[in-house]
Amino acid sequence: MKISRGVGVRPAMRRTGGLLCALACLLLSACESIHPDIVKGHTVGEAERAAASADAGREAVTQPAQDTTPERAPRPTAFYEPGTGIFVGTPVEQVRSVGEGNITLNFENTNLREVVKVILGDLLDVNYNVDPAVQGAVTLQTSNPLSKDDLIPTLELLLRMNGAALVTQGGLYNIVPRDSAVRGMLAPQLGNSGLALPRGFTVQVVPLSYIAAEEMQKILEPFTSPGNVVRVDTVRNLLILAGSGPELSRLLSTVRIFDVDWLAGMSVALFTPDFVDAETLSSELEIVFGDGGESPLSGLIHFVTLDRLNALLVITARPQYLEKVSEWVERLDRDSGGAGQRLFVYRVQNGKAADLATVLGEVFQSEGGSAVVAPPELAPGLAAMEISSPPRPPEGGAAAPAVVEGPRATVPSLVPAAVFGGEGVALTGGAPIRIIADEINNALVILATSLQYKQVEAALRRLDVSPQQVLVEATIAEITLKGDLKYGMEWFFSNQIGDKQGIGQLDLGAAGIGAIVPGFSYQIIDKAGAVRAVLNALADDSRLNVISSPSLMVLNNQTASIDVGDEVPITTQQQQATTGVSTVVNNIEYRNTGVLLSVTPRVNVGGLVIMDVEQEVSQVSTESEAGSLTPTISKRSITTSVAVQSGQTVVLGGLIREQKAVVRSGIPGLYNMPIIGPLFGTTSDEQIRTELVVLITPRAVHDSTDAAQVTEEFRSKMQSLRPLSIPKEEKSDKVEDGEPQRSWPRVGPDEGVTKPTESRTAPSGTVSEVAQDATQPAAIDWPDDALLLSRGSELTAD
Template identity: 35%
Template sequence: MKARSWCWLVFCVSVAGLMLTGCSQGIPKAPYLEPPDLMGQLANADLGPAAPMTASINGRDRPPSSETRTDIYPGSPSVPVQRKAFTGVSEARDGYYELNFADAELSELAKVIFRDTLNKPYVFDTRVQGRVTISTGGPVARNELLAVFEAVLQMNRAALISDGTLYRIVPDSEKSTQNVSIFDYKKERSEIGPGYGVSIMALNYVSTDTMMTMLEQLSSGQDVLRASIFNNLLIIRGTAAEREQLLELAATFDVNWMKNQSAAIFTLANAAPDEVISELQQVFRAEEQGKGLIRFKPIARLNAILALSDKPALLRDAATWVQRLDRGGAEAEGYYVYRVENGRAKDLAALLTASFAGGSGASTERPAEESEVAPTLAASQTSSSSNFNNASNKSSLNGDGAAAGPLEKRSGIASDGLLASSRNDNAGHTSDANTTLSGGNDASGVRITADERNNSLLIKASGRKYREILGVLRKIDRAPMQVLINATLAEVTLNDNLQYGVQFFLQKTKGLDGALGFTNGQSIDIAPAVPGLNFIVGAVATNPKIILDALAKETAVRIVSSPSVVVLHNQPATLQVGDQVPVSTKSATNLTASDPVVVNEIEFKNTGVILNVTPRINSNGLVTMEVEQEISAVARSTSSDTLTPTISQRRITSTIAVQSGQMVVLGGLISEQADQQKSRVPVVDKIPYLGDVLGANTERSRSRTELVIFLRPSVIRNPGDASNVAEAVRASMHSLAPQPAAWDMNVKPVK
């Protein structure tokens, strides 16, 4: 019994141990499992053919039946099944709807679309009446339902108005009185709202007037288009479809037509632009390749043609045809206007008339000296005189000096510059009348009129003749050159060291002649006056201060005047500092009256320092100057209240030629003045015979002075030369500034 119990106990313990062992091995530790290595599994997978498995047949397996099995699968019928017709709006698929209404009221259609489908607020005007039958025949997008509804309203004379939040269905006659939405085409181009509204488009390249003219032919009715000229805005009213159509057309026209456009300007020489353009249009209209692809515009101011095309090859063809057509009749007369740039129209008209029209014309006062060589100076004069009642008479002084000889021949004087004429001939005279000059019996038919007010020439001539005249005008109507003339007039007192004059002193001073680099009167560059001092100073010394300083060490030197003047080529310049002295030139006495009356005719004579100079410039910088220098004053012996004064003069009149920048010295005008002073002793001078010996003392003195003139011309051809001259003048002005006083170190500051 006990053995059986022990066996049963052992058996239970063994079974319990086996059960515990199985439980400990069978429960996996999920939280601690590593994730499977899929790539490793794929790499290690055996992809070879699997071995066939041995089938085991047991009692539960059944062998396949030997009878044939038939399965029938019925297909779709060949005739489509008729769907049941519907009325209203049905959603075909997401966002697409089908409409099917038969003889429905407009109000019913509006309710279905706005309330049931789109869920949008709307107001329906009861005056809108109508019935409609509509079937879309296919799905319609949700955003296109309002466009379909708007088309239905137009058929029933109604309109859809939207202010952005509420839709209103009103009669078509009242759509313009309703508040509508306004859309900016540029900002909301892809969102033109449905319904009747207003769209605004800013035009960039086309004017609103031009755009409205093009779009009015395409608009559906009146009062559709409006324009704002100030901002160049195009305003369009209408339905969404109408506005979208017109806006797209406007965007098509509002483009930069000049983009990728090539341009050419053809200046005509003979024909008028309008005539040539008409002929060019016929030529390119005949050629299919250029028809409508090139445009021509006249430029009347330039007598030219502007051509525009996006094909450069057509412009080259147009240039060829312009050359062929711009020939004109060589003998056809026409009127031409030439605007004078540098000269005077009156002078040019006289010269051209004498040259082309065969008439004598008016005198242009061109000096004979202006030739291909430098002028001769044989007419130079040096005079010193004391004249009674006539300040212009000259009496030559006799003295030593060689006769005047001709200058060395140099290159010709340039033809550029103004026509030679005096500016004083019409001083103070203003006339509105034009000067007309034409040939006498010449058959050329040239007629030239000078428009003095506008300084222009009106020329009547043939095309061939005008080209000749224009060629001459381009040569003679050129910018004139200018000359800056620096003059210094010095009066030198002649003492014992200079008793023979300034010229002798400069020649005998050792080293001064070579240092200054001047030539004496024997040079052929300048013909000496008879008598006188004539020097041309070279490039070493161009400032008279060098010579004046040398003279100041020996004697007293007084600067009479130092003027500077800028004058045009071949134009006179006058500089005068002095007084006008009244002189009686005619006297008459009326003897028939009881009280005789004396009538005097008075003229005023200019006295003082007077410089007259007329320069002429050639292409090499040689300046030929006609110089007239005068220093005059009323003689001391003449009473100041007399009308017949004695005027003492010292004058130089000469024509000289000197290179630009060189200095010429003119002189030799020696004036001598004798003074006598008598002094007496009171009482003693009244004793006869003894008074003349003891009571009186007579002193006699004699003073001699010589006038020396320094002239230095500087040619101004361009703005650069003018700037250099201005800098030189500014530098010379520094010498006039007061010098600062020397600093005294002993001066103590005031406490």
């Protein structure tokens, strides 16, 4: 059957149809020609290697033998896996229509709508619909007859040339503009389902197995036609394609070619050298194979060094190159004749060279061998000896014997006593290592082979690390036990405060504490916070005496001590001559008294601080005679080990001391007058009981950021100690609730109204006066870290 439209056949149209067929054949042949060459592969330099082997054989015959030492057997690698070398898949052959066609099309500048009517209506007898926006003209001539299966692809080609597309919906064929073919008219179909592509413009969802969707999109860009849709879903690794049947068939074939197991094609080997380090071996192999340069092999072989394992990872796309690399590893990994022990210097960064030398000496000790750590010492009765390596023999001569000076002795070789735990290292064989500590320059001088030094250096990198620090804040206070505290602080906390936690707030109204200290408030956070709050209240009642509140920074696992006090001379020995002049000789030692604090913190990974605490508060007893060289020292000390989280407070207490005192009280100014003073006062004996309480708060400082934060916090505390500057003339009348209120500047601790006084006479006769304000409480000595949120700045009086 022949269908002819328009003017007769033109030669130019015959050439156009031939070019289209030739282009399709070229695309198919190109797809079919990609894979065979890649799968087959090609051994580079095979002929050159054979020629080189032949030349080497001829040289072996003509040249005399220089070295008859047999080479060591090839050492197996830690991991060796050659790949397949396949990086592209096999293209799917295009299915061609079977049988000869009997339809001939001849269009010469024919309206596109007429062409659609002829193909869909007259030849295929199907229902179709043409969008009014579809316009165009078609010129087509078929030299060879077509079958019915070829009509739809031919029509889609003509529609694409005119910006239109064929979309099937059920049994209806819609001819619509290509731009609107996807929106609202198509349902996606799974691209790897194995089903035949439907007729017309469709959408295919292609899941990728081995290649990333974005990478596949870059590969498909040169093969896509205008109007095709290529979208990427990176989360699901999907590719979304939209186009006509022939276009999608071409794109899906390209996807099958490149979506292959790329890792299975790569060849990988892991080499562990015996005599050189992996980094040196890698640099030498890069010179041989030209990786990263202008060599033809650039990019085909990759060398990756693994310092932790002292291994070299080789990755290549060609299995034969992996064999070549293995051969060169065997050639380069050799202990040359002059590669003996060398002198290395390691600069210690964070620790002490002597400590590291001692640790390494203990690590590399074993039965029958020992590491040499400076300064070397000899046992009594033994003499030093010197062993030197034998010199190289002259060519053709015999080797000279080793020179041993001194008495004969057995010098054992150094072998490791144990292997480090975790990421540790072990030393294998070799000559004895000498590790000498240079304390002046804080360096280690190591005499070892290159391989031994690499292993020792790996251990030093794990030992020579920046140590942690701990900020220890301590408050040493003495509390006078009277009233509710007469049984001690521990009884008071157990029966008065207990384990209650929460937020406590005092009455800040005019009838409460606000009239005395406006704005005063505190918050109880935990038990340590509760103790601080109670101690602050005790300071208000003149029952708290803060002896010392030191803050010190100390390295982890190091001891820090603070000594504030006097050195008291004590006679420890007395000698007197029995004849002649009677001369008495005294041996005097000085005993530290006062506040002595020693803390050794240890911090673990979780932030728990374990502290060894030694606290002592001592003084010369008042019962000792003045000027005596054998005084009595009154001492209260605590020695314990505690564990507390970083930033929390631990309380140590319970050391109660009792002493007698004579207390005098009366009318101020009159009871101190001679003769008539007792008429205006009273004198009584009183038992004074005091308890020593120690509060310690450790804080772990891991790095410079923590140290800067601690410093800034301490600086802010110092800023808060600045007194408020209030002008003396500041005085104003305020009216609140219709009544005038007068505002006065805040009264300091040494200002205010007349204060009745109370004096106490200690057993030694010393008189101490304690001021008690009848209307204004004494100034509170707030610790730096007291839980004080706000303070009043003025006093308001009616």
